[in-house]
């Protein structure tokens with residue numbers, strides 16, 4: 001079963017989710033939707049699950065890999081040795097006395113194969129090893145090598161009393177700098193000289209400050225070589241693996257500039273490698289760092305502590321501890337500082353602090369591993385998918401570190417499997433960690449892709465925003481210029497179609513509207529699609545009207561709105577974007593596409609935005625035009641008011657100057673209007689004003705304008721009229737008004753008008769003198785008996801003889 005539903009992915013964001021669910025036989029068919037969020041996306045992603053299993057498999061391999069080593073004892077079997085220990089107070093016990101058997105009675109025989117010595121330089125520590133040959137006549141030591149695991153020892157000396165004197169061999173312990181012991185020594189080895197047949201007794205003197213457990217082995221040459229080679233080989237392979245990890249992490253750091261890689265290099269490459277080398281006793285044989293042996297065990301503690309601090313730093317960064325828990329973050333920082341301080345103290349090489357530093361280093365190791373494992377667990381619970389394998393690795397490392405500490409303290413026997421298995425397991429854990437780090441490359445790539453997608457999206461949005469703004473500005477400008485009465489609507493929706501064509505792929509588009517500001521519209525893009533949409537409107541107008549009632553954009557298939565009507569070949573898909581307008585009017589923007597090119601919700605939203613913008617801008621422009629019209633029109637007569645009349649006159653004046661064309665004015669004034677008001681009342685007076693305005697309007701041409709200039713005075717602007725033509729117009733107006741009959745209470749009211757005419761003269765660049773002359777002409781007409789037209793003379797007022805009393809007008 002598949003369902004589609006809206007799912008919330010963030011505040012205010014929804015997206016469509018397809019959910020697949022197994023269908024039960026009797027289960028009713030139903031669509032399931034579920035709410036998901038970004039976190040779910042990350043945690044429940046299929047890729048994450050797969051990766052998790054890969055991690056599990058890798059971890060399993062890591063844990064299993066050291067098993068053969070752990071299970072594998074040193075190759076070859078040691079000859080049976082009976083061990084006895086002797087601890088004599090004082091560090092100056094003469095070896096000769098021990099070899100002479102002076103202390104034989106004090107030797108304590110042991111049952112097992114391990115000898116545990118308590119350590120300390122204030123006592124002599126001796127082992128007595130008794131070897132019995134397989135046959136009484138055989139040399140028990142023939143071709144044998146006495147071997148001890150390479151645990152930290154100050155000095156170890158083997159003695160073999162023989163008839164011809166005592167054979168003696170001394171090894172300068174763990175921190176020896178004698179290059180003769182090889183680069184990666186795997187053990188303390190004593191190649192024994194031949195001895196007469198029969199049981200033999202060997203004495204071994206051990207000098208070491210700390211407790212130590214020794215396991216003597218008596219191997220033939222071949223078995224010894226195998227054992228040593230295995231130990232050295234494992235150590236060499238571990239070092240090599242760490243160096244490779246170090247280099248690959250360094251390469252990742254160079255490529256990605258991510259600090260976690262550098263910290264990993266620091267922790268793994270420098271310190272862990274050095275620490276392992278030091279723990280194995282190999283560090284002091286490497287040229288260049290041999291001097292490190294000067295610090296002896298203090299050097300190892302310092303390295304271990306520094307390694308803890310680095311591991312904490314790495315985990316802190318990799319697991320973003322600050323985001324996981326502020327408290328843990330603080331504790332990690334404190335621990336780092338503490339371990340670094342102890343590391344510095346350790347490097348002071350204060351002998352008396354040795355045992356304390358050893359305990360502190362051990363504690364630091366365990367606490368660090370636990371702290372990181374805990375942090376990883378918290379991070380994983382907090383939704384960081386990468387933290388889960390990290391948690392597992394550090395849990396394993398905690399155990400490994402505990403084992404290594406137990407070995408160091410002598411709580412576990414120096415089993416070669418444990419010693420070698422530890423470093424192999426650590427190397428594997430590091431390998432897994434580096435795989436986890438490499439996994440972050442994928443995260444980086446994802447983030448980069450996401451950033452790129454976001455950028456592309458932003459660019460696309462910006463482009464659309466640019467088109468939208470351009471559209472809005474252009475539309476406003478065009479609407480400002482367009483006259484009302486249908487043209488504004490046409491301009492607006494044609495612009496919508498043109499803009500949408502630029503941002504939405506489409507076959508065709510149309511704006512259909514009925515009763516939009518009192519008009520019906522059908523605009524199409526391209527123009528020749530008009531017939532198709534016309535048919536569609538006739539046949540499926542009702543359906544479309546119904547769809548528009550929903551008020552939200554949608555896409556419908558052709559079946560739904562009429563295949564025959566559109567006549568589109570191969571079927572079409574339509575986006576229907578309803579237009580918001582008061583009922584009963586309705587309208588919509590239709591966009592046509594091919595059947596396999598569905599509209600994205602974003603596209604529908606965009607189309608709706610453009611349409612909405614066009615509708616609101618047009619409504620606003622129409623409203624503004626209406627306000628403007630109301631501000632310019634005289635309510636009573638429907639003519640321009642005085643302000644608008646002045647504006648028209650000014651404009652006409654400028655145009656006349658520019659075009660060098662004549663311009664004339666009329667002042668029309670009703671005669672004895674006061675008497676009409678007084679006799680018949682103001683309503684009748686108003687009727688007379690309305691009738692006069694209508695009569696004037698009828699006599700005017702297209703380019704002529706009339707305005708109510710005062711109470712019963714009208715201004716008529718006649719562009720392109722010579723005075724004589726203006727006079728004729730005035731005369732027609734006068735006659736038309738003289739014939740008017742306005743209904744009054746006492747019967748029809750008759751009245752007349754006086755008209756003054758004036759024309760612009762050469763050199764006049766403002767209307768003022770023309771208005772004054774027309775006004776004077778009107779005054780003259782009144783004075784001469786009213787009901788007549790007077791044309792002003794060409795002389796300006798007050799410039800002729802007898803002025804201002806002289807009335808320089810001509811009465812007709």
Ligand SMILES: Nc1nc2c(ncn2[C@@H]2O[C@H](COP(=O)(O)OP(=O)(O)OP(=O)(O)O)[C@@H](O)[C@H]2O)c(=O)[nH]1
Nearest residue numbers: 669670671672673674675677682683685686711712
């Ligand atoms: N009914 C009506 N009367 C108005 C209106 N505006 C002004 N009037 C009147 O118009 C009259 C103008 O009178 P006058 O300026 O004396 O002019 P007149 O009576 O026409 O005389 P002459 O112009 O000299 O012929 C006043 O009584 C005003 O009250 C209006 O809107 N309606």
